[in-house]
Amino acid sequence: MPSTTTPAPAISIRALEKSYKKLSVLRGVDFDVDRGSIFALLGPNGAGKTTIVNILSTLLKADAGAAAVNGFDVASDAAHVRESISLTGQFAAVDEILTGRENLILVARLRHQPDPGGIADGLLERFSLTDAGSRKVATYSGGMRRRLDIAMSLIGQPPVIFLDEPTAGLDPQARLEVWAAVRELARNGTTVLLTTQTLDEAEHLADRIAILNEGRIVVNGTLDELKRLLPPAKVEYVEKQPTLEDVFLALTSDATKELP
Template identity: 45%
Template sequence: MIEAQGLRKTFTTRSRKGTQTVEAVRGVDLDVEKGEIFGVLGPNGAGKTTTIRMLSTLITPDAGTAVIAGHDLRKDPAAIRRELGYVSQAGGVEDTTSARAQIMMAARIHSVDDPKGATAGVLERFDLAEIADRPGRTLSGGQKRRVAIAIGLVHNPPLLFLDEPTTGLDPQNRANLWERIRQLREAGTSVLLSTHYLDEADVLCDRLMIVDHGLVVAEGTPAALKREVSGDVITLRVNELERAAETLKPHARETRVDEDVLRVYVDDGEHTLPALLRALEEQGLALTSIALDRSTLDDVFLAKTGRTLRDAGAAA
């Protein structure tokens, strides 16, 4: 559905302090297959939204090429717009107009043959029929997000862009929206989803890429990316962190000091842990706490960039 190579975008801002140039996207490649959820994971300011806005024809890339739903991004942007739905971070739900009216307007803009029937269909699909005639300002955050997605899907596009779709939602509404997104995939819709939520990317995405400072630092399935880092992570609080890291290196794939803890990446934590404890004891290193966990996408980000996704300014 999407084949993109070398996408770049630079913004120039002017203020009293002078002109500032920001390289928002510095050469992004991505491929999205038909009927999959592909995630773009990264901290705020990493270039996720800029990438999606380029692919959705809202802004023009400074460099790079892309073919989306069979159409060239530069040569035929109008054809691409007919093939996709786009839901921005803000959602785009108007306060004074009913959900039904907003969805029907979107259907007419996209020249849907039966706008009334298409509107009724997406209202039913997203459990919005009971609130369809209420103005947008009376809807909850979760309801507004569902209305926004219904607006993006009323013309039945094969490709849907979701930019930070669950930001600001409570856990129950997030889980509900996750299920709706899974149903889209099961119905054959390809979804490109940007997020800074680690659990969201892990649970939803068939494949994903991790971006930082406008560059792709890792790509693959969530499981494969975590296996690449290590099978397990042992987190230690111990005196003399640097000496402890050197002591445990022979027993680990990698050791990394992260602020006041030592992370030890190993293939099999349960069987490696006794050897680590013996090595620390032999060196007279005092241990205050220990935790054994499976690798997470935050560990992948840490391994690729030298800092955690949380430290980079994203929500956990």
């Protein structure tokens, strides 16, 4: 019989530690992210989410532990890691003076891609921005800017993309637009590591969710697995299944430090 091998994770982290002087931010973080999946890293402010992204994107060095992206070690093979990823932060990195199409063409040229115009047109269509492509980005809504920012990050077809709180500051309609764009990434085979403080964002998008609290992963699983950590509540004799918010608050409260 032919042997079947499980593909290596797109992202792998083992015993990752990071401190800033006397402040310990990461205290032995472990998790894997499957290829082509959406993995949500959920946690309160100061939990260490952005620190993890910065280490994975080679912007920051870990104090201890190991991390690999697309099979490349972030410490010893940083150049190949950078070729494998794209990073989109909390604010859209777009040039408001240029049109949407000009922004895409500019990035394609900077990355030495063939046919920058064709790449731009394809991404405008993919992210439903064709009609706005000839308009200056200054006229775009918040959701349109974020979608354009994500489109720009895909130039060069990186297999892994980090989205650090991509819907921060957006209105509800703009958030839905960005969510649709993120789902489109996964459908096309891109691995997405999403950091967020928004519980419904993780609930709606992620294949797996890890909750980071005080520098440690306190739980890692699918939404259904996380919900099973808490018993259903009875409201007027009817069972109410726990929400992701219930799980998050239970695992990050001062009274609860360990898994049940």
